[in-house]
Structures are given as structure tokens and as C-alpha cells.
């Protein structure tokens with residue numbers, strides 16, 4: 360891929376999305392399901408996984424850079440949008456998310472425009488479900504975020520999940536005007552001399 364030529368931009372906007380949540384909730388599976396339409400049994404992610412997908416949503420050609428990370432709080436400060444994933448069959452993954460969320464509201468209260476989505480995964484395991492859809496809806500309402508339930512395995516609502524998140528970003532002028540959302544290619548940028556400022560992800 361030649362990123363150095365000055366031809367037609369390959370996309371209108373570059374959006375950074377983060378997948379956050381406890382180990383085993385299905386973040387990597389969601390990423391794989393969305394970016395390559397496949398589902399397989401994956402080994403745990405250590406640190407950060409990263410994938411790029413070009414999609415057309417809302418009439419715009421978008422380059423989505425999606426991080427799957429086990430690094431929670433600090434990475435969120437870098438993203439313009441995040442999917443907070445829990446497993447509907449494991450209550451602690453839902454409870455942990457609400458603890459993190461409450462802490463973040465305190466820590467990053469200045470970052471109001473960062474779009475957040477709560478995602479309940481593994482709804483194909485309906486007989487093992489312990490977190491109800493209503494609990495998810497209530498939580499999302501309390502924290503003013505988007506909400507969807509999905510299954511990375513059957514791919515139900517996986518595409519919708521990323522689409523809703525992106526449509527919300529497209530609908531938030533302050534994010535489009537920000538440095539991570541403007542029409543440019545971050546991969547063209549030279550590395551910053553002070554590497555210590557970009558050590559998080």
C-alpha cells in the first residue's frame with residue numbers, strides 16, 4: 360500500500376475505535392467477526408491487537424482503526440469512541456464495566472465528546488444468560504451511551520454495533536473537527552521525537 364503518493368485520499372475520515380472489556384468477553388472475536396466475517400476460537404490477547412477496515416457508512420468512506428486492548432483507563436483517553444464489551448453469561452464482566460465507568464467519569468470528565476457504546480456479547484448462549492437486556496438498557500441510559508446486544512459467533516448485530524458508533528461520530532461535529540477525525544492519514548505522519556508521550560497504546 361503506497362501511502363506516500365498525493366493522489367485521491369483513500370478515505371474521507373479516519374476513526375479510532377477501542378474495544379474495552381474483561382478478558383474472555385469476546386473483544387477479539389468481535390473484531391475478527393467485523394473485519395473478516397469469520398469466527399474462530401482465539402487465544403487471549405496480550406496487550407493490544409489492532410485491525411483496520413475501510414467501510415462506507417452514512418455516504419462517507421471511512422477508515423476504521425480498531426484497537427482491541429486489555430489496557431483500560433489510559434487508552435480510553437486516546438480514542439474518540441469505545442465499545443465497552445461484557446459477556447451476558449458472566450455477571451462480573453458487567454459489574455466490572457460499571458466500576459470502571461464510574462471511575463472514568465471522575466477521571467476524564469473533560470472528555471465529554473468521546474462516544475461510548477455498551478455491548479452485551481454472546482447472546483447466542485441465551486440459556487446461560489445472567490445479565491438481562493433491561494439491565495444493559497438501564498445502565499446505558501444512566502451513563503448516556505449507546506447500547507446493543509450481539510453475538511460475535513452468529514454475527515447478529517456485529518455490523519450494527521460498529522455502524523451505530525460511527526454514525527454517532529459522524530453526527531458529532533466536535534469529533535470530526537478534531538485532529539483524529541479530519542481528512543488526513545495518520546500513517547503519513549513522521550514519528551514524534553519524544554516517544555515518551557505516546558507510550559500508552
Ligand code: GTP
Pocket residue numbers: 380381382383384385386387388389399400401402403404405429480481482483484509510511512513
Ligand atoms: P482477551 O483476549 O483475553 O481479552 O479475550 P477477548 O475479550 O478478546 O475474548 P475472545 O474474543 O478471545 O473470546 C473468548 C472466548 O469466547 C473464545 O473462546 C471465543 O470463541 C468465545 N466467544 C467470543 N464471542 C462469542 C460469542 O458471541 N458467542 C459464543 N458462544 N462464544 C464467543
